[in-house]
Ligand SMILES: Nc1ncnc2c1ncn2[C@@H]1O[C@H](COP(=O)(O)OP(=O)(O)OP(=O)(O)O)[C@@H](O)[C@H]1O
């Protein structure tokens with residue numbers, strides 16, 4: 001049984017693209033508190049620009065984000081003190097909103113290197129190739145994708161499905177899924193949801209599902225739904241909160257946050 | 260990394276008196292002694308050429324070892340015989356000096372219609388940095404013949420060569436040159452390739468070692484339908500000067516050139532130069548050309564110069580473009596790999612391999628592929 005605790009997380013970015021001075025730091029996360037236990041699925045929903053990806057990236061350790069206060073504890077250990085790869089090896093996984101293309105690095109090589117790093121030993125060659133092919137097939141990616149460069153030339157939907165294949169192969173303790181549902185057609189959405197459900201059905205894995213739309217929640221049953229506005233959680237509830245958001249949108253919360 | 264330039268910026272219409280119109284000649288006297296200010300010399304540290312530009316005679320040779328498949332011959336020919344070949348004469352003083360001082364040429368001959376699957380291997384070994392060596396090499400691939408030629412430079416010397424490559428009509432040549440010199444070698448070379456009608460050439464160039472390496476590869480076309488890929492990989496360490504000059508002279512219609520060079524630099528004073536010249540002559544209608552140079556600067560104190568020049572004298576081209584990128588590691592690449600548990604140094608290695616792999620995987624000689632991957636690995640161990 002594992003726990004991921006986000007405590008009073010404050011995160012800024014260097015507001016480099018403003019025409020003002022480059023010294024301005026812009027605060028994006030303004031005190032996020034959230035605890036996820038293994039076995040739970042948490043959905044975070046919020047309007048564009050509210051800081052959802054910032055939360056996801058900050059947990060993963062993206063260098064662009066500057067944590068000014070707070071902690072992220074994985075079973076009591078503050079992962080903010082770890083490098084990006086150490087966090088992944090500790091059991092965190094981020095499925096990115098915009099998966100990165102890495103030219104010249106084959107999917108096969110990438111997956112094997114990642115698996116080796118995470119397990120601390122190289123996977124057995126024969127079963128590993130089978131596992132990779134099976135994982136790709138489960139997300140309806142042709143095994144030929146293993147020979148292509150990581151995400152290079154993949155369609156938006158293929159990139160997202162590739163993220164889910166990685167989730168299944170690397171099998172972390174906690175998965176943060178940043179809008180893995182956006183840009184998917186209905187078939188791909190089902191494929192991705194099935195993957196997340198398989199992962200979560202193991203029972204001892206936690207999911208933080210970041211999404212903009214309630215659509216995916218028809219396929220993935222969240223235990224908790226959080227409304228995320230202006231850099232912090234504005235409301236927490238169960239499934240019914242998603243239904244309410246579906247009906248009335250974020251307006252109420254955005255207005256309240258603006259006061 | 261970003262594309263820093265685009266085709267509009269390099270259209271040099273109505274502008275003929277450029278360095279893209281050199282006068283080919285075997286006569287050394289017609290090529291002025293460089294001062295270092297000239298467009299074609301300005302990047303080269305002339306002082307480090309160990310007197311090659313002075314052209315003092317020398318009888319020293321590189322030691323040649325060869326593996327010649329059945330039907331392929333290697334022989335000595337006279338300078339006059341070499342000059343009579345249908346390949347452009349030297350375009351600069353170093354090229355002319357090599358031809359004049361070498362006292363004859365080595366001719367590698369792949370006769371017409373011969374298709375050799377196994378690579379032809381030439382190893383040219385320098386016997387010491389103190390030796391000045393003048394080289395003249397001719398590679399001739401006959402009508403409709405097909406061959407892969409590996410020219411492997413190892414050891415050390417101050418070596419200046421003029422190499423002529425004749426790719427006859429309908430022939431196919433993969434020319435793989437490896438510059439794997441010892442640290443104190445100086446190597447300058449002009450490689451002039453003439454691509455026959457409907458002939459195909461892929462010239463690979465890999466430069467890893469040497470104190471100074473300056474090569475000029477010049478391609479022109481004997482007839483329509485010829486195709487040339489000029490592909491290169493270089494890795495410069497502290498103090499190394501590596502300069503690759505490419506010139507695709509589209510002298511015939513419906514010809515194609517594609518230049519792709521990728522380099523990595525690390526260490527103080529590592530300097531690389533890539534010059535991509537393309538000239539599309541008036542007759543050269545319907546041609547296609549693309550040139551690209553990407554540099555990965557791994558540490559501070561290294562410098563990559565990258566200069567594409569495209570000169571167009573006809574209005575009718577099928578496609579022309581270029582791109583040049585110089586950058587550090589892409590943080591996004593590293594972040595993505597690291598977010599999957601891959602440690603930073605391994606992530607860097609993967610990215611550099613990936614960067615070069617694009618070219619290395621195209622070489623049709625598996626052991627050379629492996630050797631280059633290992634060499635890159637070795638270079639990276641010092642980062
Ligand atoms: N370098 C930066 N400089 C200034 N503002 C930035 C920078 N990076 C991000 N931001 C801002 O931070 C805010 C939060 O961005 P983030 O990507 O976390 O939002 P999001 O909730 O994921 O939005 P979306 O639903 O569109 O994915 C946005 O207003 C964004 O413009």
Ligand SMILES: [Mg+2]
Nearest residue numbers: 052053097179
């Ligand atoms: Mg986002």
